[in-house]
Amino acid sequence: MKELIVIGHKNPDTDSVISAKILALLFEKEGRNAVARIAGEINRETEFVFSYFKEDVPSLISEGEGEQFFLVDHNEIAQSVAKKEMVCGVLDHHMLSGLKTDKAIFFRVEEVGSTCTLVYKMMKEKGIDCDKEEAGLLLAGIISDTLNLNSPTTTTEDIDFCYELSEISKVDPNGFAEKMFEAKSDLSGRSLEEIIFRDAKEYEFGGKKVVVGMAETTSLVYFIENKKEISEFLKKTKKKKETDALFFGVVDIIKSNTLFFPAEEDERDVIREVFQGEEKDEYFLLKNVSSRKKEIVPPLSKFYDN
Numbered sequence: 001m002k003e004l005i006v007i008g009h010k011n012p013d014t015d016s017v018i019s020a021k022i023l024a025l026l027f028e029k030e031g032r033n034a035v036a037r038i039a040g041e042i043n044r045e046t047e048f049v050f051s052y053f054k055e056d057v058p059s060l061i062s063e064g065e066g067e068q069f070f071l072v073d074h075n076e077i078a079q080s081v082a083k084k085e086m087v088c089g090v091l092d093h094h095m096l097s098g099l100k101t102d103k104a105i106f107f108r109v110e111e112v113g114s115t116c117t118l119v120y121k122m123m124k125e126k127g128i129d130c131d132k133e134e135a136g137l138l139l140a141g142i143i144s145d146t147l148n149l150n151s152p153t154t155t156t157e158d159i160d161f162c163y164e165l166s167e168i169s170k171v172d173p174n175g176f177a178e179k180m181f182e183a184k185s186d187l188s189g190r191s192l193e194e195i196i197f198r199d200a201k202e203y204e205f206g207g208k209k210v211v212v213g214m215a216e217t218t219s220l221v222y223f224i225e226n227k228k229e230i231s232e233f234l235k236k237t238k239k240k241k242e243t244d245a246l247f248f249g250v251v252d253i254i255k256s257n258t259l260f261f262p263a264e265e266d267e268r269d270v271i272r273e274v275f276q277g278e279e280k281d282e283y284f285l286l287k288n289v290s291s292r293k294k295e296i297v298p299p300l301s302k303f304y305d306n
């Protein structure tokens, strides 16, 4: 039996790393030959979560490794290290973006706040128990993606599972969320490249390569103070990375607002057209916007696809 590699998107976030790890464990418990991998370096929040529960982070996929991939937390090939002919399963909570395969595959996408929600749901459906550490990790995945159940992507299932997992893991979600957000907001020693691209996602809209970088923070001070440097960096990087459009959003986790930076005039015009934002000199203030998946990507995709 060929080894099945369970893997999240490039520029991995907490949800994608944890859903891959626990889903691979679930497959193993079912007797399948499965292993979790990550598609890039982890961020500080993910690092904090794994060290808190003293769990191992899945190792980085190596060049040319694997023939069979199970994708979690993404279904867009542009965001994947897997070639489309190697994909034999998808578990996700993002919009569908036209993955074409030459055979039938496992494919499950539900409109919930995190992929960890779906992993836990599958465990429950299969009657597989979740131990204390696994529950803690899954809880962290839900908290991360739903900004502790405050994101507009949050569903009743996320809320119910959050409480169940909190009981099993004996972790208080609010106290833990605070620590996670602190780790997420720690910018010390980080370059602009890391801050802007550690959680960037690439999309293909209307034949165009569109990249949306995101950062989440409890304080916008750094971003406002460095708005000029950020703008210049975006402009320079757009050329280097050969993308047709580049945006960068910073979510204020506390107030649920987003500062949205265009790389150049073209992107500035797009933001003017598709978002109701307050235009500042270097960025737009998008009030009550906190989700790339639900509030930023859909209007951009609609704009470019037309």
Ligand SMILES: [Mn+2]
Residues within 6 Å of the ligand: 015, 016, 073, 093, 113, 114, 115, 145
């Ligand atoms: Mn996710």
